[in-house]
Amino acid sequence: MTRKLPLFIITGASGVGKTTVMHELRRILPDFVVFSTDHDNFGTTADKLEYQDRYNLLLHFANAVAKSGRGTIICGTFMTWDAEKCDTYDNFSEICFINLHCDDETRRERLQSREDKALWTEDMLKQHEQFAQWLLDHADTDYNPPMPIIDTSSTSPAQVAEQIKSYILQKWNERQASSVE
Numbered sequence: 496m497t498r499k500l501p502l503f504i505i506t507g508a509s510g511v512g513k514t515t516v517m518h519e520l521r522r523i524l525p526d527f528v529v530f531s532t533d534h535d536n537f538g539t540t541a542d543k544l545e546y547q548d549r550y551n552l553l554l555h556f557a558n559a560v561a562k563s564g565r566g567t568i569i570c571g572t573f574m575t576w577d578a579e580k581c582d583t584y585d586n587f588s589e590i591c592f593i594n595l596h597c598d599d600e601t602r603r604e605r606l607q608s609r610e611d612k613a614l615w616t617e618d619m620l621k622q623h624e625q626f627a628q629w630l631l632d633h634a635d636t637d638y639n640p641p642m643p644i645i646d647t648s649s650t651s652p653a654q655v656a657e658q659i660k661s662y663i664l665q666k667w668n669e670r671q672a673s674s675v676e
Contacts, residue, residue, distance in 0.1 A: 499588040500561040501670050502554070503527075503663050504578070505570040507595035508627040510605040512647040512655060516595065517570040519656035524568070524663065528560045532571025547580060554581040561586070566667060568659075575638060591666050592638050593659055594630050597648040602627065640666075 505513055505520075514531065521529045530553055532546070544552075550573060557567035578590050597605070602623065606615040634642040645658050 499586065500564075500566060501666055502557050502561075502587040502590045503566065503568045503666070504573050504590060504592045505568060505595060505659065506573050506592055506642075507630065508602060508623040509572065510602040510609075510623065511595040511597050511627070512605075512652060513570045513572075513595055515652045516647075516655050516659065517568075519652050520568055520570070520659060523656055523660055527566045527568050527663070528556075529568045529570065530556060532569065532573055547577060550577045551581045551583075554578065554583045554586075558583040558586045566663070568663065588670055589640060589666075591640060591663075592642040593662060594634055594642050594644045595647050595655065596627060596631060596644050597646065599624050599627070601648045 505516065507513055514533065517529055517531055520527070532549055532553065553569050557569065560567045573592075575590075575592065578584055584590070603620055606612065606620065606623070609615075630642075631644065634644055643662055645655055647655050650658075
């Protein structure tokens with residue numbers, strides 16, 4: 496029987512730094528495989544896949560990685576109900592979400608300075624502000640285990656990655672210790 500491993504998902508509203516921190520995580524956690532929900536993993540195929548199909552494929556990838564005893568981190572806007580719809584959802588001991596968050600002004604500045612800044616209308620900015628607040632409001636109630644929040648407003652990507660690493664290794668080591676008992 497194969498031992499189930501935890502899966503880690505870094506989520507948050509657009510502009511909080513998920514993609515930026517992903518590159519740092521690959522550097523400081525070389526024993527983990529780090530995937531993205533966006534074009535980083537799927538290239539132009541991403542435009543042909545519905546988001547739920549991407550999530551399902553990513554959990555299949557993570558399951559394959561887990562069979563080798565390694566962990567997986569997925570970076571992207573990914574919700575619990577998205578994960579629960581995936582057919583390999585039950586293959587993990589737990590799915591640990593981590594919310595990256597920044598203040599509204601910082602998020603606005605980041606989004607309006609990106610290459611796709613034309614997409615960020617006032618309405619879109621407001622929707623992401625509300626989504627970011629929803630994540631804050633539900634981090635302790637809609638996530639099991641409760642979702643830690645890491646503020647990226649004025650914290651460097653390297654420091655954010657170190658905070659994520661600390662949480663992941665704590666959870667990973669808890670799981671390893673419980674499987675020995």
